[in-house]
Amino acid sequence: MHAVFYKNLIQLRHDPTKLLVIGLTIIGSAAIIALVAGTDLTARLASPLYQCAFAIIGVGLAPLIVDAFRDDAAEGVIATLRASGQATWRYPVAQLVTALLPPAVLSLLFATVPASLVPSLRPLAGGGQGVAATLTPVLIVAATYLYQLIAHGKAIFMTTDTxxxxxxxxxxxxxxxxxxxxxxxxxxxxxxxxxxxxxxxxxxxxxxxxxxxxxxxxxxxxxxxxxxxxxxxxxxxxxxxxxxxxxxxxxxxxxxxxxxxxxxxxxxxxxxxxxxxxxxxxxxxxxxxxxxxxxxxxxxxxxxxxxxxxxxxxxxxxxxxxxxxxxxxxxxxxxxxxxxxxxxxxxxxxxxxxxxxxxxxxxxxxxxxxxxxxxxxxxxxxxxxxxxxxxxxxxxxxxxxxxxxxxxxxxxxxxxxxxxxxxxxx
The missing domain is CATH 3.40.50.300 (P-loop containing nucleotide triphosphate hydrolases)
Structure with missing residues (x-):
């Protein structure tokens, strides 16, 4: 799977548009959390804004995996993977880890670091509400991955051992x-x-x-x-x-x-x-x-x-x-x-x-x-x-x-x- 991780990382590095989207996503989420932490908002306003910050992470990172399966099939990556003798299941698993790891890490950092520094954020980050907010980016990206897998991942499921x-x-x-x-x-x-x-x-x-x-x-x-x-x-x-x-x-x-x-x-x-x-x-x-x-x-x-x-x-x-x-x-x-x-x-x-x-x-x-x-x-x-x-x-x-x-x-x-x-x- 490390070969697929390497490919995805290199392709991301060569795509300035995706790097810009990641940067804007981090800045946008951080700005909203800073707004919640730095102003005296009521709980009724602070809670949806806090959750919005995490939703932005999911919405911003989800496009990173859009068309990944289709492009890899068209460019012969699936054919190369099969020719190497690697088990076919390794590819979708590696793509899933690639998709879920960034939103999981970012949401965890945004949930723990600001709350440890700003006491007013601790009620928002704790309890079921905080857990739901933290999981939101992962769920958004996972849903996008599932759609892409179904829509463009046919090349993986149609393969067979000849x-x-x-x-x-x-x-x-x-x-x-x-x-x-x-x-x-x-x-x-x-x-x-x-x-x-x-x-x-x-x-x-x-x-x-x-x-x-x-x-x-x-x-x-x-x-x-x-x-x-x-x-x-x-x-x-x-x-x-x-x-x-x-x-x-x-x-x-x-x-x-x-x-x-x-x-x-x-x-x-x-x-x-x-x-x-x-x-x-x-x-x-x-x-x-x-x-x-x-x-x-x-x-x-x-x-x-x-x-x-x-x-x-x-x-x-x-x-x-x-x-x-x-x-x-x-x-x-x-x-x-x-x-x-x-x-x-x-x-x-x-x-x-x-x-x-x-x-x-x-x-x-x-x-x-x-x-x-x-x-x-x-x-x-x-x-x-x-x-x-x-x-x-x-x-x-x-x-x-x-x-x-x-x-x-x-x-x-x-x-x-x-x-x-x-x-x-x-």
Whole structure:
């Protein structure tokens, strides 16, 4: 949980608006208590003002956790947490402690310190009325946390364990390799809305060491398939499993999300420290050398030495993609799932990624790539599957195509459009 505490603290430090809100909250509450203590108010006026001071603490601090769950899910923090092998329940518990600790400490200080210094406040701070006032900020923040958890915490509750032992049966015709299965998907159906499946009756086997390209038009369910394989989503029917006999824990799995699995308000160095804290164990308390990051081969290969102390949101799309892939591969995953790695990157970065994927494939890593980049797929993939209309409609080995043109035609399902009339001719 200390990794989540670290992330929350760093994100707070980088957010001047939230720091200003905290400062104004403390000043406002202190001013009201000083007013009650310094003026001769009747009990009828003093009591509600005293309670108002504590309510301000709750109202002021509650926004600090607004959208925390949604932002962490969108930025891949939940995916990173699962990939580290940490128990999923640790995250909401850490967020709860982060949310409740500041109002609890502030309300306790405001209830005890002024009352010990000003005798006239002691009747207000004592008894049931004082206890109720002290608990008010905690209750306000707790209610806000509960709402956020229900409204935006679905990613936590929908996760499931997809590691399974003994995945050996029923390899598809396209998987002629004798290698053990890395991933098995059986009769998989899932949708985000009832009676509107995104994927339907999907069957897919991926042998260990294979590079698989997953193609399909926008909205075909490619990213959804990744999330089901890694357990970020639960299927309606069927199953998706990662072979636990090949990949012994989720630490062997890296899924690149659209955000690059980077918290946007944290620097690349801080993101790496957060990951290192998640991945640390008693046997390996320092999974990467945080003191010499700029000297690490992966950092130098992606030319990120000068970007380590920049916030992720300050980087261009290409640099952010480089940083996200670098951050995941530093922890030596054996199963790599990439979602549009070459999307919106410059030609140099694209070629760098192609060279990297070739080396990883030669090293025996299992790679699944969602991409619209057919040139990248032609150079990197051993096999391609094409999703369309909720199902897998093509499943071919790349070596089976006569040339790249034949591959492109099969990958686009023969829907190329030439000489399109956009109505621009005069």
């Amino acid at each position: 590691l399974d032992h003994g995945i050996t049966d029923g390899a598809s015709d396209a998987t002629t390799s004798t290698a053990p299965l890395a991933i098995r998907v059986r009769n998989l159906t899932f949708g985000y809305k009832r009676d509107r499946p995104v994927l339907e009756r999907i069957d897919l086997d991926v042998p260990e060491g294979q590079s698989l390209g997953i193609l399909g038009y926008n909205g075909a369910g490619k990213t959804t398939l990744f999330s089901l394989i890694t357990g970020l989503l639960r299927p309606w029917h069927g199953s998706a499993a990662i072979n636990a006999d090949v990949f012994h824990s989720m630490r062997d799995v890296f899924q690149l999300t659209e955000s690059g699995n980077l918290a946007m308000t944290m620097t690349i160095r801080e993101n790496l420290r957060f990951r290192a804290m998640l991945y640390a164990t008693r046997e390996n308390p320092h999974p990467i050398d945080l003191e010499h990051l700029d000297a690490l081969p992966m950092v130098r290969a992606f030319e990120l030495q000068d970007q380590l102390d920049k916030k992720a949101k300050e980087l261009s799309t290409g640099l952010r993609k480089r940083a996200g892939i670098m951050a995941g591969l530093l922890f030596d995953p054996k199963l790599i799932l990439l979602d549009e790695p070459t999307n919106a990157v410059d030609p140099i970065t694209r070629q760098l990624l192609i060279d990297l994927m070739r080396q990883l494939k030669a090293d025996g890593r299992t790679i699944l790539t969602i991409t619209h980049d057919l040139g990248y797929c032609w150079q990197v993939a051993d096999r391609v599957v094409v999703l369309d209309d909720r199902r897998i409609v093509r499943d071919r080995m790349v070596a089976g195509f006569a040339d790249e043109d034949a591959f492109r035609k099969a990958a686009t399902l023969g829907r190329e459009r030439d000489h399109v009339d956009f109505g621009l001719r005069k």
